Structures are given as C-alpha cells and as structure tokens.
Amino acid sequence: MNSPAAAPRPLPTRAPTVAIVLLSLAAFASAANMRVIDPLLVQLSATFGVTVGTASIAATAFLLANGVFVLVHGPFGDRYGKMPVVAIACIAAALCCILSSLATSIAWLTVARFLTGVTSSAVIPLAIAWVGDNVSYERRQATLARFLTGQTLGLMTGSAMGGAIGDWLGWRWVFALLAVLYVIAGVALFAVIRARPDIAHATGQGRGSMIGQMVGVLRRRWALTVVLVVALEGGMFWGAFTFVGADLHQRFGLGLAALGLAVAAFGAGGFAYVLVAPHLVRVLGERGLCRWGAAGLGIAFAAMALAPTAEVEFAAVALSGVSFYMLHNTLQTHGTQMAPEARGAAMALFALCLFVGQAIGVPVAAPIVDRWGAPPVFWAAAIVLPLLGFWFADALRRRPA
Missing domain, CATH: 1.20.1250.20 (MFS general substrate transporter like domains)
Known part of the structure; x- marks a missing residue:
C-alpha cells in the first residue's frame, strides 16, 4: 500500500x-x-x-x-x-x-x-x-x-x-x-x-499557539481532505445510526431497551473487525478496506431500510459495525500522518471534525425521522457512504506516495 x-x-x-x-x-x-x-x-x-x-x-x-x-x-x-x-x-x-x-x-x-x-x-x-x-x-x-x-x-x-x-x-x-x-x-x-x-x-515540534497549529494542519491539502471525509462520514453514519433504536421500536414494537441492544450489535461488529484487522489490512490494503467498508455500509443501511423483521435489522447493524471500522480505521491511520511533527494537534482536529459531523447529522435527520420514519435517512446513508468511501479510495490512489 x-x-x-x-x-x-x-x-x-x-x-x-x-x-x-x-x-x-x-x-x-x-x-x-x-x-x-x-x-x-x-x-x-x-x-x-x-x-x-x-x-x-x-x-x-x-x-x-x-x-x-x-x-x-x-x-x-x-x-x-x-x-x-x-x-x-x-x-x-x-x-x-x-x-x-x-x-x-x-x-x-x-x-x-x-x-x-x-x-x-x-x-x-x-x-x-x-x-x-x-x-x-x-x-x-x-x-x-x-x-x-x-x-x-x-x-x-x-x-x-x-x-x-x-x-x-x-x-x-x-x-x-x-x-x-x-x-x-x-x-x-x-x-x-x-x-x-x-x-x-x-x-x-508542537510549538506555537493552538490556533496556529490547527491552521498549519489545515493548510495541507491532504489533511483537509481527511478531515472533510471524516466529518461527512460522522454526519452521515451517526445521523442515520442514532435512530436505529427508535426504528426498531416503531416498526417492530421492541422496547426502548432495543437501543442498547443495537449499540451492542454495532460494537460486536466492530470487535469482529478488530479480530481480523491484521489479515484484512494485509489482503485488501488501504484502498480495498475503504471500498469494501463503503460497500458494506451501503448494504447494511439498505437492509435496515428494507428489513422485514427485527432480526434482519440487528444483522444489518452488526454488518455496519464491521464496515464502519474498515473505513474509519483507514481514516484514523491517515489522521495520524496528516502532520507528523504535530500529531496531537492533528488528531485533535480529526476528533473535532468527527464530533461536528455528528452534531450536525443528527439534528438534520431528526425532522425527517419525525415525519417519515427512519428508512429515508437509512437510504440516504446507503447511497452517500459508499460514494464517500469509494471517492476516498480513489483519492488514495491519486495521492503521491
């Protein structure tokens, strides 16, 4: 890679x-x-x-x-x-x-x-x-x-x-x-x-003011690309995933405790990725992880939108956990390399952009869910996240080593 x-x-x-x-x-x-x-x-x-x-x-x-x-x-x-x-x-x-x-x-x-x-x-x-x-x-x-x-x-x-x-x-x-x-x-x-x-x-090497370090990171075109992608990823993924528990309650009559079970299913998917990550990194490489993770997210959210039963939606949630970390772990790795001389400042900026994306994505999705339910935001995530992941994979290919 x-x-x-x-x-x-x-x-x-x-x-x-x-x-x-x-x-x-x-x-x-x-x-x-x-x-x-x-x-x-x-x-x-x-x-x-x-x-x-x-x-x-x-x-x-x-x-x-x-x-x-x-x-x-x-x-x-x-x-x-x-x-x-x-x-x-x-x-x-x-x-x-x-x-x-x-x-x-x-x-x-x-x-x-x-x-x-x-x-x-x-x-x-x-x-x-x-x-x-x-x-x-x-x-x-x-x-x-x-x-x-x-x-x-x-x-x-x-x-x-x-x-x-x-x-x-x-x-x-x-x-x-x-x-x-x-x-x-x-x-x-x-x-x-x-x-x-x-x-x-x-x-x-992390000298200068906090604002100066952040501006210095953002002046690098690749760093700007990484933080933009992670902000969009955070907004689209969490803007949709936040309403999984509510969807399980509204469509399938599960108790509100289903939200905790959904989070656990997502975490189980993420843990499954952790167990096989070294092998996946070796076999797929960074671009492969982005593409397969993005494709998995598209399939997972489409399955959530179409799920005929709660069991199908839980399986989709677990798939979203594996797929999310395939893409997000690649972004994190590049986040550590945005500014090697000021990695702390760079990762702080990375974390802030992820947080801002979530903070925007959830309130944007909320009125849609209130009016039409969660499936429309699931479909939006099913379309946008694969496009985002494939675009980042292509950006990795075009970026000079």
Whole structure:
C-alpha cells in the first residue's frame, strides 16, 4: 500500500504491548463514559426531584466538553508528551468521576460531568497520536485496530454497564467504578513512562499557539481532505445510526431497551473487525478496506431500510459495525500522518471534525425521522457512504506516495 511521508524520526516497528493494552483500557473508560449516563436518567430525576429532560443536561454537558476541549489537549500532547498527558488526564477524570458520585444536586452533577468531559477528551485522540509516533506506518493500521478493542468494548458495554450497576448498586457506584478504571490505567501508564521514558517523550515540534497549529494542519491539502471525509462520514453514519433504536421500536414494537441492544450489535461488529484487522489490512490494503467498508455500509443501511423483521435489522447493524471500522480505521491511520511533527494537534482536529459531523447529522435527520420514519435517512446513508468511501479510495490512489 502507498504510505505518506515518514515522520521526522525513525519509528520502531512495534510499540510495547503493555502500553497498547493500557491505552486501550483508558479508551474503554472514556468510551463507556460517553453513554453510561443514559440509562441512569430516570434514577437521577428521582434523586434530584427534576424531570428526565432536565436531568439529561448532565449528559449533554459531558458530550459538549468532550467535543470541544480536545482542541486544547492535542497541542499539549505535542509539547509535553502524549502518554504523560493521557496518564494525567486519566487521574483527573477519575477525580471528576468521584465528584460526580458525590453530587447532591443536578447542577453539581452537571458541572462534574462537564469537567469529566474536559479531562476524558484527551485520552482517545492522544492515544491514537501516540501510536502514530511510535509505530511504523506499515504496521500502524493493525496496531490501531488492536487499540480499538478497548474503545469498541466501551461503546458496547457503557450503556448496559450503567443500567445494570445503577439497578444493582445505585447510580453513584457507576461513576465510582469508572473512577477505579481510570486510576488503574493512569497509574499503570505512569509506571510504563518511568520504565520506558523513550516512548513517552514529547515530539519537540508542537510549538506555537493552538490556533496556529490547527491552521498549519489545515493548510495541507491532504489533511483537509481527511478531515472533510471524516466529518461527512460522522454526519452521515451517526445521523442515520442514532435512530436505529427508535426504528426498531416503531416498526417492530421492541422496547426502548432495543437501543442498547443495537449499540451492542454495532460494537460486536466492530470487535469482529478488530479480530481480523491484521489479515484484512494485509489482503485488501488501504484502498480495498475503504471500498469494501463503503460497500458494506451501503448494504447494511439498505437492509435496515428494507428489513422485514427485527432480526434482519440487528444483522444489518452488526454488518455496519464491521464496515464502519474498515473505513474509519483507514481514516484514523491517515489522521495520524496528516502532520507528523504535530500529531496531537492533528488528531485533535480529526476528533473535532468527527464530533461536528455528528452534531450536525443528527439534528438534520431528526425532522425527517419525525415525519417519515427512519428508512429515508437509512437510504440516504446507503447511497452517500459508499460514494464517500469509494471517492476516498480513489483519492488514495491519486495521492503521491
């Protein structure tokens, strides 16, 4: 496969396995944190004497902070070292989770969740950027797929974990458990940093203001292409996928818990990709992954729109998980190479564009779903995502090595 220009310093072929595992654990906690509060809203409304709608502001505060403050962490990681910033972020996120567990009002909880989003948002983009700094390009996509194990499992289990532990022990223990996971990851990362300082140093090139670094990345035509594609991917995919649970409820009469099952089916598809990613990367190459992933997304969303039974739609959701990560993991790999001298800033910009795409895609799709149901937005995704994936595959072919 064609690879972009090499990073400023020689990279080892393999990063230490323990570092990948610990970064994946931190990613698990961060991904679970994104959706863990959803099944707790009824308990929170009862605890604080507010409506469920009012309680949901705590979830919104986390997502807002998680999407915006990543822009701050990226340049920090370039300047002070990505792994140390991730380790500090884990400890800070743990403290914020403890603060959430001690909340005595919805206002307190909202502030604590906002701060959790501020700190937690550093973990996944900087971990991916660290892989870019420490793994040669030829092995990077397979290594990122292994790292994605934690993120995918967190996405799969976050909502279910929140509901189960909330019912069993109460909502406060959900945040306490997340705090424990963050502490384990953070303390262990500090131990790795002490044992292997060579893999934890800063690039030494992430200088200048945050805005200046972002502008510098966007001045590169290929970087602009990558972030544009990931924004469109995020908007189209999540703008449609968000309504899978509602569609299962409206068309097939399933309970609202189907949303959690749909997320689990998507995560299971993503985990299946993780298991076979090294083989797929070797056999298909980057352009093949884009084409087959895009084709799979088209088939999956068309099947969701036409599904005669809930079982068919769940199978389509699982297929969408495999296909999404085939395309998205390729985009992530190129995200790590947009600006090798400032990978933290580049991955922060990558994450922000994905977040902005989601933030636009869902409200655009919502009135369509309200009026005509989910199948029209499924059809839109079935058409646009394959076109997007095939166009990016062609752009990879035309781009100079």
